[in-house]
Amino acid sequence: MTPTLFTKHRILIIGLLILAIVVIPIFYFIYTSIERAGKTQVTLITLPEDASLSIDGVPTRAGTLYLKPGSYTIKGEKNGFATYEHKEVVENDNKTITVILSAESEEALKWVDQNQEKYLEAEGKAGLAANQEGEEFRKKNPIVNDLPFSNYLFAIGYKNDNSDPTGNSIIVTIDAPSGYRNAAVRQIRQLGYDPATLKIEFSNYESPF
């Protein structure tokens, strides 16, 4: 009996199979790990799906991307639709960016009308992403769960800290008359938060120093 191709080159074929099954995925895993090191997974969703997208002027596509933490300008364009341009801050947590273009021309309005389901789905994803960001915001600033707080002597609230481009930082605001401002600070401590770790601003107040 003449040996078949398999029996003749058995070792070579098994070796190639091992290479294909084990080594290549390992190399792919190592390559992607190195490529994605220090980057954050960003899911880019766009509607209409064929809109042109760019990040900081560099053309890109919808789907999953890996970006280094930082600030990016996301732009979405399509004839008949208003150009979408928005600054997004990518941190270390996965992020979903939804680029939904608003229709301007007759034809575009017609397209939107015919694709209401797609819009609802995209808006749903955007809402989900917003909820996730809201959760992150609350996780980073747990005091917001207890604010606003007020009694007949003082009121404690919060506002966005514009010095943080991520929009995830707050300034705690205290509105209290002279003599009761320290009581408001003590109240923050009683709520379980260390005032030393917060940014605090007093309303209607001028320091004598």
Next chain:
Amino acid sequence: MNRRLIITIAIIIILVASAASMTMYFLSFKNVTFSFKKTDLVAAIYKSDDVNKNNKLAEVKNTESIRLQEGNYAAIASGDNYDRAPIYFSVNKSDMTVTIDPGYSDTYLKNMLSTELQAIKTALAKAYPFVASSFDMADGKLYKEGEWYATTLTQHPADPRDEGDIYYVIMLKKDDTWTVVGKPSLVLTTAEFKDVPADIVKDANHIGE
């Protein structure tokens, strides 16, 4: 499969497992070097959850290295007039250096304050001449090696029946001269007082309570 082969395989498995366990055990020990900021100190090393049980693991001097298994530890410095609060550190996946830089003990700092207080008051009055007439200054506290000082200034209210706002002030002694750090504030925050050690900022907010 005959009995001898099964026994041989079992012995090999046991030997490999034992060798792997031994290797993992020895690899879990890391070199920890202790760097002392003052040469007259020695430090006792404990497991972090064992500080009060007096099960000392080792006693170390300046630049001494010991091998410790991955885990959480505490170093308690002993030396005349130094703070004996545990300095906690964690041994992780690599060799490390632990800096032992304890401040003076509270009793020593209290004694030190009595000799510094006049110079502190003079420096504060120089920075804010109106303090003497409009505020009551508490004795306050010295920190670290006596170079940091914090106290409260209670503002005289317009109406004596009201309470006055309490301001917290931090001062630093440099080249034998006391200076006010930042501005006296209704609450000290680490965001505003970046140059002040965070533990001082946090503690100073409690002065007078």
